[in-house]
Amino acid sequence: MDLSTLVYGLNLAAIYGLMAIGISILWSSVGMINMAHGATFAVSGYAAWLASTAMKPVIAAAFGKTLLASLATAGVVVGVALIAGALMGALIYLLAFLPIHDKPNFAVRSLIVTLAINIATVQALLFFFGPRSRGLPKIFGFGRLEIFGVSIRYDQAGTILCTAVLLLVVLEWLRHSRKGLEICAMMQNPEGAALSGVSVRFTALPIMMVTGALAGMAAALLSQTIFVSPTAGAIPLIKGLTIALLGGLGSVPGAVLGALLIGFLEAFTGVIPFLGQRYVMFIQFAFIITVLVIRPRGLGGLLDDTRE
Amino acid sequence: MPETARTETHELLEIRRLTAGYGPLRVLHEVDLTVKAGERIGLVGLNGHGKSTLFRAITHLVGWQQGSIRLDGREIGGTRSLGAGRRTSGIVRLGVAMAPQGDAIFPGLTVRQHLDCGAYPRTAWRERRTRRERILEIFPPLRALQDSLVGKLSGGERRMVSLGRMLMVEAELYLIDEPSLGLAPKISRAVMDAVWSLPTEGRAMIIAEQNVSLLSGRVDRIIGMHAGRMRGEVGHVALS
């Protein structure tokens, strides 16, 4: 059990955390469970792949094989993934939020509609791109660093760094901007927010675009280790959902903590000899179930106010 | 001698035959109310008889079954009893400001953030510092508490935050629900003084209160509500 498993766990935690935070924020502010997050993930991955294949000759012509070329590729991949994620979030807003947000039973119905969108998108991707998985260019290149005597792969370091930066940006935006203030208000007291003129309809769109962008980033980062395929979004969705529930819906610190726990759990389970990769899901589910039975509202609980 | 003809005052709020309630339960029955600009109206009645529900029906936090509400001649929403709460922000932006019972505060935000939240129009947001100053002058105890989390404040301070947030915008209709509820007499007097100091030019205010003595002499009309119906004006016979 060496520290490289720790790093691996951190890597996974970062990616799952991106998904989980998106789901958590969306639920506590808008009251909607987004089952189509997996679709957003897959679509962003494919968009990044398309963009990188299209731009490869252009970049090669402009920069050759230098560091700038790889930076440009990285920029294209990440940028397109973010944009595609945001656009997909906007699409889900149009289909699953606007028509039913003021009708009864909104939570259950939005869950079903997003589920339908998820299935439809996956089937559409299967139809257009086929079931073969595609590879994305390596953003961070190959190679390893040495920090405190631990050997970390470039892409692991890059993932952890990027996630941390993106999360900090999002959290600062939430805290200091006008829209962020409105979103926090909506998360803590929907009635008070409505009475302060915060319109759910107009605030939900930026939230969904931002959470979509988070999923897009997760896709760009995860595809360094796993290829892009239509069903690639299913497992991150389930992991993100379970981590969001584990951390307590609506609690961002809880989601982060849950992501870290699950990430490390997955890393260590893979290493233990007689268990291996096959039992990963099993162990994770068992852990989450145990925690939820002990603390039915998840880890976040009293950290900040959650919407029930 | 009382005035002969009716002066042309502007009808701000007109409620007709409003029947509203929670789900299948009807709390308000055929309520009629007309409020003109410049009026201060007191709404009295015992707990559970519909005062808060009337306010919540106007801001559409509670669904209606029947009736119509006109704000400035404009019909605000129909009898869609679904999705109550989703219309509220639209109605608020039309010029209705409400300080509800229970204050509707955000426990994790500071006092300053609360006041900023209340300044939703663009002009108010740009002038928010000056407006915040004005509110702090109306409610002096808040000045020291600007950076504290509202979730940790006392009842009176929360009430001030809720009213202050409501006042960050120039609204046409102010709905204040039980401003003195749960407050010590000294603090409730301070809160009520702040309420009476608001200008009424071109605006209207409806204050729901159980304590009629706090309202007497300050409001133009006192309307009673009993079992969800308007019971006309309440007064005392002073046969001395």
Add this chain to the structure above:
Amino acid sequence: MVDVTQTKQSAPKKLYKVGRHHHDYRLRPNGTQEWSRARLPFTRRHWLKWRGINNPRTLTRERVLVDKKPLWWTLSLGALLIVTPFLPNAMINVAAIFCMYAAINVLWTLIIGTAGIFSLATLAVVGMAGYAAAAANVYLGVPWPLMFAIGPVVGLLIGGILALPSTRLDGLYYALLTMGVAEICRIFVTQLRPLAPTNGSINKVGSFIPEDWFLQREGLLLGFAGAFVLLLGALLVFRLVNSERLGLLLRAAKTGREDEAFSEACGIDFRRARMQVFLISSAALGVCGAFYAMYYRSISPSVFSLDQLLLLFAMMVIGGLGRSEGAVLGAAIVILIDKGFVELGPLRIMLVALIMGGVTIFAHEGLTGARQQFRNFRNRKKSERRAVRTEKGGEVMPEEATEIADKQEIYYRRFNKRLRDELKTYITPELIEEHRQAPLGRHSDTLERVLNYFRRGEVPDKYAILRVDGSMDRFRILAFSGERGAPPRVVDDKEYQTLSEAYHAVFLLRVNDLLES
């Protein structure tokens, strides 16, 4: 001279349809004969819900069937039963699959709708029960009729395990838990070597379909017959639980925390009732599992797959969550698409997903609830329009008129409204000045009419003049409360020096009230 009988020239009135009751077909039995109603044997229940209604217009007795659902059920299921034997082999297979899935869905509806437990472990229960029954038959040599006994026992067991955390968790958390359990079951079954040597499936299971009939037409027909009986059994279980004691107990605690608290305060132990419903459905799902193993004569881990579960969920959603007819209708639609459009390939599933999304967006309760939703919408629009048209104290709207028992009331209101409209045109500054000059005494004709109307007002809120302290030059205006023992209220605190001033002030107040009404 003013002619009050002169009718106003108004635009041709728009006629609105009145009444809110949909058309009912009514039978006209012979009113002189006794009416016999057949009962279900050994019970006091009737077969159909007939009601006798007295028609006030024709004064005859009529009979109406209040609940038409038994008719629809009999027609549709009867049609299925009659048509299927004439279909080609593949279609018989489809019909049998439809019956099986519909049965599973009906029982799942019992869990989600009646008990309100959002469980995703249905297929896990079915699968585990099927595996247990198949294993007993293949490895322990248990004869196939006993598989129908093992299935429910195993189902009950697994249901019991699942039911334990349901009190601690609810909603989405519980759904997550059940998903986890399903995953655990799948791994358990694939990992257990002695159970399933050939990649997880058990083959050559004994069945009610004889070996040589299997995959032949006779076998398929027998299989379909068995599946049909299974569906009937599931519907019977649904009916017995949902419409009897357990279902009624749970109806109060269905939505949200407030209703649960309310029902608990009434003394309903809804948690225990929920548990019982869950266990009963799990046992019934166990029977389905055993049947599944027997129909295919084998069982494989594909029964635990998430895609299968989502398909079943889509069936329920499309039909309408919470209703048994929704479960069956949804199953019919989805299976038709799934097997009917095989050429489309993966697009089939997309179509199902799109329909599911579309139904959820537009229909509140799925397809079976569409009719009720439309009726509600229409009623709401009508009452909205009615509220806009109504003036305060105006004429009674036709829709309300049908509900007022004493029709004189309607005419009285109409008369008063016309009278007030007429009087409003009489109020002029000259009239007011005329009254100010001489409150008592001879008045012009129009003033007399106005004063007559005022004098005829009802006592509650009628104005009166109070002589303060018995003095000769201090008067105040009061309004009567109209209630016995309740004192009159003071209108304002103005004092008047002479009686004529007071009379004129009362006149002005009444004029104001007239103009405002």
